[in-house]
Every structure is written in structure tokens, then in C-alpha cells.
Amino acid sequence: MEYTEKVMDHFMNPRNVGKIENADAVAEVGNPSCGDVIKMYLKISNDIIEDIKFQTFGCGAAIAVSSKTTEMVKGKTITEALELTRDQVANELGGLPAIKMHCSNLAADALHQAIKTYLKEHGRS
């Protein structure tokens, strides 16, 4: 099991870590017993993701995937963000070890869930 350089870069220097105090959308996926918990905080304005931050308890892959996901959607519309798939994130990172593809690749789920909750709260779904 070996991580790509890109994974290691995002793991060692994760982008957008932390939380947004008055976030417009928040979601948490995973649970500690699986070894991965990812929480996403979004600042949305005019359907654009103006800011995004994450908190992750998890392995190197989980942290890198979280970081990469935030990077990929920051400044994008929420529609674009909803189209982002786990696989796209993994590809952008140069791939993930097979064993990590499912369990640790939860960031897109957190992102989607946050946006969907946001839409629902705004009566748009």
C-alpha cells in the first residue's frame, strides 16, 4: 500500500482545515468505529461555495481526500459541487490504494450531504 505524491502532499499540508463558525451548510459522515469521520463546513453565497473547511479523523487517505475535495469545489457552484464524484477526487490525487477506495473516500459524500441539507433547509429540494 503506497500513497501517491499528491496524496502525501495533501496529507502533510492539508488545505482548508478547520471549521467555519457560521457555516451555511454542515455535514458529517463516517463514524469513529470505521476509523474515519469527515465533517464539512460550507459558506455559500449565490449558490457559490465561497468558503469550505473540513475536520477529519482518519487515515492519510481520508485526510488527503478531504483536503482535495475542498480544493476542487471552492469557488464552484453548488450544482458543480454536487456533480463531483469520489472517483474524480481519487483521480485528481493520482489514485488511492485499492483498499482505501471505499472506506476512506468519504469527503464527496460529506460535501453532497451538506449541500443537500442546505437546499432542503432553503426549501429547494
Place this chain on the structure above:
Amino acid sequence: MEYTEKVMDHFMNPRNVGKIENADAVAEVGNPSCGDVIKMYLKISNDIIEDIKFQTFGCGAAIAVSSKTTEMVKGKTITEALELTRDQVANELGGLPAIKMHCSNLAADALHQAIKTYLKEHGRS
């Protein structure tokens, strides 16, 4: 499986090899399918083994045992020769590998058989 120096000496320089043309007693034991055939030739006079020679088809142990046996009984009485045991021969050689104790240690048998046939032929048994 390792042979003692004494075994190697008797194997490399076997004493009393060959046959005695007008032997007083002859016997052959073993068979080729076991990998060992020992034939003993004795010249006996006044119940003394004046000369003894052997022919052996067999492994190093079989040859060494044949050689040692002839050495041990040459000049001895046939009564003494009949008392010689396989174990004595093996001991004189400093021991034999366990696996060789039975199969290749046939020389005493050949000796005894030769003497017994001799005694029988002379109406003494």
C-alpha cells in the same frame, strides 16, 4: 550420515580383499537388491583361520565392515570367530551410522555361515 575415520580407512584401504582359490570355507550373504553382497573365503587349519579374504558389493560401511571383520579374526580360532558379533565389529570401527547398523553390517554373518558350513561338512555340528 557420517563415517568414522576408521570406517573410511578400512573402506579406502580394505584389508584382505579378493578370494582364496582353494578355500576351506566359503559363504555369501545378502543380495544385490538390498545393495549389499558379502562373500567370505577362509583357509582353516587346526581350527585356526590361517587366511581370510572377502569380496563385497556394497556401500562404504559394508566394505569397511568386511575388511575389519577379516582383520579381527585372522589368526584366531574358529571358536573365537564364531563369538565375534556384528556389534563388536561396529564398535571396533568407532561406530556406524544408525541407518547402516543392520543392512550393511553383514560380514559377521558371512563369517559365521562359512564356519558353520565348514563344521557341518566336517561332520562337527
Place this chain on the structure above:
Amino acid sequence: MPRIYLDYNATTPIRPEVRDAIVPFLNELFGNPSSRHLEGRHVKTKMEAARAQVAAAIGTDPERIVFNAGATEGNVTVLRGYHINYKEKKARNHLIVSTVEHPCIYETAKKMANEGYEVTFLPVNSEGNLDLDTLSAAIKENTGLISVMTVNNETGVIYPVKEIAKIAHDRGILFHTDAAQAAGKIPFDVKEIEPDFVTMSGHKIYAPKGIGALYIKKGRRLEPLLTGGHQENNRRAGTENIIGIIAMGKALELAVQEMANDRERIGALRDEFEQRVLTEIPHTKRNGGAANRIYTTSNISFRFVEGEAVQLKLDYHGIAVSTGSACSSGTLDPSHVIMALCNGDEEEAHSSIRFSFGKYSRKEEVPVVVSRLAEIIAQLRGFSPLYDKFLQQQKG
């Protein structure tokens, strides 16, 4: 900065004396020990000397030692082959193993359970200790073998193998111990412990990987796993791993000589390390810390962070440690051993790191590792949702 290796329980470097002992066997001493010629006999003689070294190290005779490919082979051989010793071969098909055994026992036993054996997995308490009464109670009419390791590879907990052997023997049951992490590290004498079978491995004691030795008590027979040639007195077929055998003999001999010193020196390092981590880094917990433990091992859970992330960051900064055992690196499940200690608290199990010290560990490494660790844990907690939640709760 040279790297700092704190994963001696996973494997060890080959020590110089062992390397020197090997060299002739990479060169002129190449014969097959089964060959009758000089090339073979020379190697055979050296191989038997190595067997004597291994035997002496555990207080037994050379004939009791069978060389094989490692502790995995030894353990599987015992589990699969023990029953042959009993007239009641099929009848004695109940095994008792602990829940903290190495995967080569744990998984093999699980497999055997699927195949029709009866298997009892003995639990341990939150310190990793095994209760002897529970063990006694687990024994059945048809129990054939009890297998409990001497030293656990993840926590370092030492099990009371002498007492377990006695319990087993009182009930006519065979006792096996996996001593891969014990032989050469703590005193281990088969005359005192009286096990029926003991497994050892070379690469835990500064010999190469892929060599092991199995002790078989006099009178006990094991069905060989590898059959064919007459090697190892018909107890393990296959041309012998000579390099490994020579190395293991030498390594075990040296290990026993140096044991008392190592114990003191390495133990002091480990204790200092542990002390500092537990006091300087908050929310840490020693796994198995209250049990009788070997001096080399420290297993610590760092709450709110995941072990692999810690391990990776340490690695990046030149420090090698491990999460769980190396053998379980093909899975994502938390170590079954740490789980057994954590009373099912999987978060805690996911947060554990094993630090294992050895002959080349130096005192100067301790502060380097502790401070790096403190930094890394703080970083990771800095964006851990679990830590955040914990802080909120503290406040609230």
C-alpha cells in the same frame, strides 16, 4: 538526520555478528546438507552447530529443534498437526487459543473452526491479561491443544505460560506457545515452562526474515506440514534455509548472552519514553500498561486521532513505528489485539500506535520522538472533528 526505527517488533536489522556468520555461506559453504560428499557434510556440521545454539538458548537438546520458514509455519504446523499425537486423534478436536494471538494463529484457528474443529477464543481483560480460571473453565472433554503466546507482539504483555502449561497438562492437554516475541528477549527455558511445542522466529532477533525454529518436546509427534525428503529428521521436508539457520543459531546465542543488559538498557529507554508521552501529551492511554510487559514495547492510544495518520507523519519525519501488526497491513480493521483490550471501543483501537525498541535504539532518540509526536498529535487534533466535539462537551 538518521532515521529512528521504533518498529523492532515488526522486524529487526541483521546484526553485524550474524552477517559475518552468514558470509561464508554466501560463498564457499554452499553444499546441500543432505549430500554425502564433503560439500554437504561441511554444511551439515555447521547446521547442527546452529541447531545446538538454538537448543541451548531455550534449555533443550538439539534433537528437539526443527528449523522451518518462520513462526507462521511453526504455528500453523502445530495447530494443524498436533492431534496426531493422540490416539484419540479425531476426538481431541477442541482448541483453545487466546484472542490476542498473532494472525497466523488467530486466523488459522478461525479457519479450522469453519472446517469442523471446535475452537474457543479466550478473552483478555482491558489490560490484556488472561484469566486462568476462565482458561480452566474453557477446557472440555475433547480439548486437544491450548495455544497462548508468551509475549504479545502488539502490547508486549507477557502471559503466564508456565501456569498455563500446568493447567493443560493436568488435564492431559498439549500446550503450545508462540514465543516469536519472547525467545532471545526474556528468559525462556523449556525445562521450567514445560511446553509441548514452542515457535520461534529469526527476524525478531536480528537474523533474516524467513527462518524459524520449532521446539517439539521429547515424545510428542507433530504431523509435518511439508512432506517429502528426510530433512529435519523427517519432521520438515525441503532443502534447509542454511543462511537462515546459521543466522538464527548465532542470533539466538548472542541474544541470550545480552539479554540482561538489553533488558536494563532498552527497558530504561522505553520507560522514559512512555513516561514522557503520557505526561506531555494529553488524552493518551497505554494499552496493556498495567500488565506484566516486555521491556521493548509500548502501545499507546492517542485519543481523537487515527493511528495511520500519526504513523505516516512520524514516518515523514524519519520515525518508523506501526499501527497494529505489520501482518495486518492488508486490512483496515483495527487490530483484533487492541480491540480485545479496548472493550470494543473502536475509536481507541484506531488511535493506537506501537513503539517497539531494540538493540540500536539510543537514548537521544527519545526526546526527538516525544517532541515530534506531541507536535503531530496537536496538528491532527487541530482538525479532528472528534477532538472538537470533545472540547465542546468540556465547555458545555
Place this chain on the structure above:
Amino acid sequence: MPRIYLDYNATTPIRPEVRDAIVPFLNELFGNPSSRHLEGRHVKTKMEAARAQVAAAIGTDPERIVFNAGATEGNVTVLRGYHINYKEKKARNHLIVSTVEHPCIYETAKKMANEGYEVTFLPVNSEGNLDLDTLSAAIKENTGLISVMTVNNETGVIYPVKEIAKIAHDRGILFHTDAAQAAGKIPFDVKEIEPDFVTMSGHKIYAPKGIGALYIKKGRRLEPLLTGGHQENNRRAGTENIIGIIAMGKALELAVQEMANDRERIGALRDEFEQRVLTEIPHTKRNGGAANRIYTTSNISFRFVEGEAVQLKLDYHGIAVSTGSACSSGTLDPSHVIMALCNGDEEEAHSSIRFSFGKYSRKEEVPVVVSRLAEIIAQLRGFSPLYDKFLQQQKG
């Protein structure tokens, strides 16, 4: 006088290039390939490179290769584990193996027969050849596996494995070949031969003893013999014999490169040797001489004398050869392989000597060996009762 080694089929010295490849793994490259840290990953990368070398040597992909402790382990694994591949697991319990297999197949199959498997031992003719019609006729409804070696270790006879694979597959049967004496010595491409399983061994090709590799065709599953850790893609548990693996990769790569040259050079030596022995020493017979044979091996019966005596005397004079296989040195029975060729003439079997040539065999050795041999045979016949009897019969 340097010794003359003519027992390359028993084992080989480690070649300098292999030794050089090993050295870093005796030193700084000591990590456990299952470890996630740098020490582990470095070794893992090198291990995978060695796997690629082995795979390339037999025309396959790295994932098809499982490293183990030698050909014995490989063979036993296949014999014991093949059936899992069949839905009809228990139903396909008939094995066909030749009578000239190495003991690790021959004896294991005998054992399995005792345990309830059905086993057919395929005879060979007096040249050591196997009849394909006999093979076809031996196939039954419940045949699960056919195992025939590629090159016989005692006679050098080469078996038509491609044809046998086809016969097996036409009937839905798995085919295994023990290529311990073939891989690296003669062209062997799994794409052409299409075996399901192939066994290889390092110490026959100038790598150390105790390392082997098993080829498993894509889609075929083998029940592992060693269970526990996730090594070798869950196909063989236990920390890997890294030194052996690195060595085997290098050795096999070089072997393939040098194969054509070796074949010519070593083949010429062998042929010259054989020619001279057969013409200069009376009452000699080549075993397997009329069959398709590998260029390294010459098995000769010297009538009226016993093989061990010849071997011992040669050894004393600095020449290493063998009688039967090294593995059978624990028994006194004549080689079951030579017996199979001698139509039950045990005397002839007891009189056989195997000369096996290799990379360090030199042309100058041939006349030395031939003349020493002539002298020794004459000496031993000089007091052989069988020779004496023969001479009498000639006279009479």
C-alpha cells in the same frame, strides 16, 4: 587440487551477482515489506521488482507469482490445495502423478492416498519416458489434478508438459508441473505450456536454499498452506524471506539470459564426459539416455559396484557426485526414480551415479573425473562378488 563439484542438481553455489544483490539486504535494507513506513516500503518495492523478474523469466505477470520456502512447499501446497478450485471440491479427489516425481510429490501423494485421496502413479518406460496414452487412460471422472515434473532431477529426462497440459485441460483437469530443475535451465514459458501451477526453487539456479516461487494461473485458486498474515496477496502467510526473494529474482533473470550459452557449453561438457565414460569404462549404462534430456545431467549405472562406494571414493579424491537425490539420503532404498527406469533391476539401481554439471564446470574437469572414475570402478570391481560371478559366467 581444487575440488570438482558435479552435483549441481542437488544444489548450486550462490553466484557472485546474486551475492552482490543480497548484500544491501544484509545491511541497510532490513524493513518488513508489510510495514507502511519507509523501511518497509523500500523493501517492498525491491521485493516486487524481484517478483517481476521471476514472472518475466517464465513469461507471465508479477501477480501470478507467490514466493515461498522452496519447491517442496510449492509442491505440497499444490497437491494439498488444488481442489478448492473446483466446485466439486471433494468429488475431484483423484490425483495422477508420475512415478519419477521428486519425493516431495511422490511421498506426499502416497500419504494422501492413505488419507483417502485416490492416487494413480503413472509408470515410465526403461528410458524414463512417460506414455501419453497411458496418461489419458489413467484419467477418471473424478480426476482433479495431474502433476508431472518438467525435468527429472535424477536422470534429466524432459517430460512433454505442454502435451500433458493439453490432455488435462481437454478433460477439465488442472495441470501442475514441478519445474525446479527446469526453470532457468531450459526455455519455459507458461503462455506456451499453459500449466495451471508451476513450482520453482532458488537453490538449483545459484540462489540460496530455502526460497521458492509458485506460479498460479489467473483464475486458479489454491488453498494456502500457511495462513495468517496478508502477505503474498493472502496466498502465503508469513514474513517474506527477503534475501531469498531478491536472490531468486536476480538468479532467474540471469539464468534466462545465459540459457542458450549454458546449454551449448555445459551440454558439450556433459556429452564429452558421458561419451568417454561409456566407451572407456565397460559395463556402464546411461539411465534415461535415449530420452529427451536436459544438458546438465548424466545418470550412469556402473554394473557390479554399489553407488555409495563409488560416490565416497570420488569424494575422497575431491569429486562431488551423488547417488539418488540428496533428499533420499535418509534412506537406503535405491532411488525410486532409477528403479522406475531399471524395470525392477535393483542391482542396476544400486549402481547408479548422478553427475550433474553447471555454470562452474570446466572442460579440464572431464578427463580428471573420467580417469579417476575408471580407476575406482576397476578397484571396486576387483573385489566385487558380482563381478567375479559375471567373469566366471563369461568363461564358463
